[in-house]
Structures are given as structure tokens and as C-alpha cells.
Amino acid sequence: MEVKRERIPADFRIRQLKARDMLRGDLEGEDLQRYVEERVLTTTVDKAVGWAQGNSIYPLTFGLACCAMEQIHIVAARVDIARFGFEAFRASPRQADLIILSGRVSIKMAPVIRRIWDQMLEPKWAISMGACCSSMGVFNNYALVPSDKFMPIDVHVPGCPPRPEALMHGILRLRDLIQGHAREGWRARYDAVGTEELLPGEAELESPGINVFKPGDTAGA
């Protein structure tokens, strides 16, 4: 049998010479500075690790209810999560980075999910998908529990069920979070200070609304 040898690249000799030049310290002053600026990129370890982790999330093969149908679709051709490097669904929680709670969680199921979550290795993230998992949705009855009550959730995806695009958006938000530049909410983006929802009795309003007067006040009469 003939042994095939790997072809040596054509510019191998040139590169060898360049390397030897560099080692000899031929470059000096501005040349050396430009040489370094062109070839060296500085960053922090956190950013580099975050970049790598955010681009290779391994989700867990895990579906709970009807939202799982939409979750299945994010792997298919239309919203293909393989474009972002998240297509490797792992069958074991010990190999997965991300758990997507896709559906309603009953009180009996919650400890099981918590055990799966505890079996996952750090770093790990969780997405709560759909209304049931976040706020119990249409199945708001004695048997269900919202996921925030038994495990930490990084991203909530609303919808009943959310479309695959919505889940994809949630996963990309999670990627931003992992890479250390979580996107600001719409209030920060549009500078909408003072539009936060207040629960009754949570805060005193500084000024009453227009045409609201106390009993006996005749200022507006």
C-alpha cells in the first residue's frame, strides 16, 4: 500500500524564515509596535470564556407539555438553532448546560425537575417557557406550581405556547447574558423612567392625577 505524504504548503519556507527573523529581534521601534498591534488581541479571561460558552450551549432533551412541540421546532429548518451552535441536545443532564422547562409543572413533578437541575454541572442555565411555567397560565389550579418556586430561572419566555421564534429569541437573550452583555430592558432603552407598575399600597403617588381633589378642596371648582 502506498503511503500518501502530506503536501508541504508552498509558503512554508517563507514562514519559517519570518519566524526566525522575529526570534532574532529584527523588528524594532514602530515596526515592532505595528507588528504586535496587527497580531495580538487582548481580552479578559471572563469575556473569552463567556464568548465560548455562549456560542456552544448544550440544551437538555427535555419536554413537559404542549410547549415541547414548539421547542422541537427550534431544531428544525425554519428557526435552526444549529446556526448558533445550540443544536446538540444532550440526553443526560450531566452533559447539558441549559434546561428548557417547556410546559406546566405539577407539584409532584417539581422535585423531579429539581433533581435533574441539581444533576446538571456548572455552568448551567434555565429557561422557563410559556405561561404555565412562569405564572401557571390557563392551568392555574391546585396541582401546578410556578417554576420560580423551586429553581432559579434565567429567562422567562411568555406565550401560550410561545412560537419557536419567541423561544429562539429567549435563547439568544440567554446567550447575551452568558457573554456578559445582557441587553437592557425596554425601559432603559427608551428612557421610560417612572412607568414601573406599582402594586396597590406599595408607594404613595407624589402628585394626584388631574382633577383629583380631596374632600372639601374647592381649588378646582
Added chain:
Amino acid sequence: MPDATELELTAQELRDVHSESILDTSFHRDRATLIANPKLIREVLGHLQGKGYTMIASLHGVDYYPEEPRLGVLYEMLDMKRVDRISVKARVSIDDPHIPSVVDMFPTADFPEREVYDMFGVVFDGHPDLRRILMPEDYEGYPQRRDFPVGGEPVLFTYNEEQGYGKYA
């Protein structure tokens, strides 16, 4: 489904036999419903059984809060020869949620009656084995009633599994 005329005829037949048995009828979206007196539910279902409605396709409970009487028990009767259906509804109050059991006439009503008892607290008098069927036997309250408080039950992990309902309690 019987049409509206046939429903009224059936109701009148029942009234002729048992004058207090049918309180009202309803024909809504082609669904014929007899609203029956809960005390005479065995007589009503027995008469329908004689007419050919030999099967209870479904037996379920409803909570009509805040209407009174609050609880309802629905019997979906099926005539398998003519493929004809008729609903029988009986309303019972929450203070006295008693209704006669029909298990001896329709053995298939056994588990549904237990489920209605479990979820709504309707007591089926004469049921041979009226226990909870879905919830733990020491569970308190009837979880499908509209005024049942939701969200207070703790999630049981290994460390606190003895605090819940069921075999450890």
C-alpha cells in the same frame, strides 16, 4: 341529539311519571339538556335507560360559583343503538351536597362519581366505596371548587417530604 321537540316530549314523559323530576330543559347549540331534581335523579336516569340511553358516556361535576345552587353534576347519556345523546344536569347546593348514586344501575359510574366527590365534594349516597380517587386520602378540601385557595401547597423535596399529604404524613 334529540331536537328541541323531542327533548320537550321526553321531559313531559318524565313529568307524567314523576311530577317533580324535571325542573327545566335547555336546548343550546343542538345540545339537549334535562335539568333534573337531584332527589329523583335515579328515577330520571332509570327512565332514560328504559328508553335506550343505556350508557353514561361521562359523569362530571361543575362549580357554578357564584350562582346558586353552586354545584352541578352532569350525566351525558348515550343511546348506542340510535347513536343519540342527551345530557342530564342536577344542581346541588354547597351546604347539602348530596345526590343518590347510580352505580347499581350504571356500573361505569363508579369511578366518575368518586372523582366528582374528590374534586367537588358531592356526596353520592349509596355509593359502595366512596373514597378519594385522585388526591391523597388525607387531603383536606375539594380542589376543583372555585373558592379553593391556590398556590399555598409546598413543593415536597426529600428533606421535607414528611410534611405533605400521603403515605408519609
